[in-house]
Amino acid sequence: MDLLVVGGSGFLGREVARRARDAGAQVTATRHGAAPPTFHSRASLLTGVAWRTVDIRRREDVARLVADVRPAVVVNAAYRQSDWATTADGAMHVAAAAAATGARLVQVSSDAVFSGRAVRYDETAPPDPITPYGAAKAAAETAVKGLDPTAVIARTSLIIGDGDSVHETFVHALASGATTGALFTDDVRCPVHVGDLAAALLELAASPHTGIHHVAGPDPVNRHELGTLIARRDGLDATALPTGRRAASGPPGPLDVRLDCTTTRARLTTRLRGAHEFLARRGDR
Ligand SMILES: NC(=O)c1ccc[n+]([C@@H]2O[C@H](COP(=O)([O-])OP(=O)(O)OC[C@H]3O[C@@H](n4cnc5c(N)ncnc54)[C@H](OP(=O)(O)O)[C@@H]3O)[C@@H](O)[C@H]2O)c1
Numbered sequence: 001m002d003l004l005v006v007g008g009s010g011f012l013g014r015e016v017a018r019r020a021r022d023a024g025a026q027v028t029a030t031r032h033g034a035a036p037p038t039f040h041s042r043a044s045l046l047t048g049v050a051w052r053t054v055d056i057r058r059r060e061d062v063a064r065l066v067a068d069v070r071p072a073v074v075v076n077a078a079y080r081q082s083d084w085a086t087t088a089d090g091a092m093h094v095a096a097a098a099a100a101t102g103a104r105l106v107q108v109s110s111d112a113v114f115s116g117r118a119v120r121y122d123e124t125a126p127p128d129p130i131t132p133y134g135a136a137k138a139a140a141e142t143a144v145k146g147l148d149p150t151a152v153i154a155r156t157s158l159i160i161g162d163g164d165s166v167h168e169t170f171v172h173a174l175a176s177g178a179t180t181g182a183l184f185t186d187d188v189r190c191p192v193h194v195g196d197l198a199a200a201l202l203e204l205a206a207s208p209h210t211g212i213h214h215v216a217g218p219d220p221v222n223r224h225e226l227g228t229l230i231a232r233r234d235g236l237d238a239t240a241l242p243t244g245r246r247a248a249s250g251p252p253g254p255l256d257v258r259l260d261c262t263t264t265r266a267r268l269t270t271r272l273r274g275a276h277e278f279l280a281r282r283g284d285r
Pocket of ligand 1: 009012013030031032033034057076108111158159
């Protein structure tokens, strides 16, 4: 399989590229603004991957890249939370380019397309975003569906790794006092491990399935519970983690969003572990 990972310099994109490379695929990955030396230290872990620079806000550049690489599969993991042009327009440009070349597309989406009013959402639930980011992801989904009805749209939740996600970094910074803030007890999601997610995306790419898929873990946890699990795994003092309530003091946005992955899980051989399992201390596993 020839794979193009758009957003390959990002947290999820790197894992997708690494797994595909290890499975024997020819992998091209893109970066945008990731600057040396950060980029070089990350990219050196991904030897054997061809790197290209692209700004997905530029339709012609995306079309040229995809026409040049001619991948069988495109995974789009690129986004910028506060930038509609990247998250929505950029996804549309990637979908148009994939459709023009007949490439199979997997578009990564988010539980942010939901308001949280219904709490639990399956793949048939219509988006009802209440933040600009959620609206951009929902717009991207619509653009992708319209341009490439055979694409997979994979909604996911908080992506956690083995220490290197933004969420884990934040918990470490809070625990050490390097930053201020709070872990909300009323902000609930279904976190997924980046390795499980990447494997599921590649499995979906190789499948005949199309349309919306929910790819998240089975355990709903609030941000403080998640922080406590991370702290315990990493030997930090979990009691030092400050708590708060997002409804009272946090940024506006959905409080409780749980992706129901029943339908997607039945289609996958990849197991999507829950936060309690993948964040268990090594001795407890
Ligand atoms: N992280 C989470 O907890 C979470 C939760 C739900 C859904 N998601 C979704 O998962 C996907 C991946 O998230 P992530 O955490 O891996 O993101 P990330 O680490 O922030 O990576 C974002 C990627 O997008 C690229 N990018 C940004 N602006 C671009 C532009 N204008 N043109 C081309 N590329 C651009 C970045 O390139 P440079 O770094 O080189 O600039 C980077 O490769 C996204 O679709 C996100 O919406 C993430």
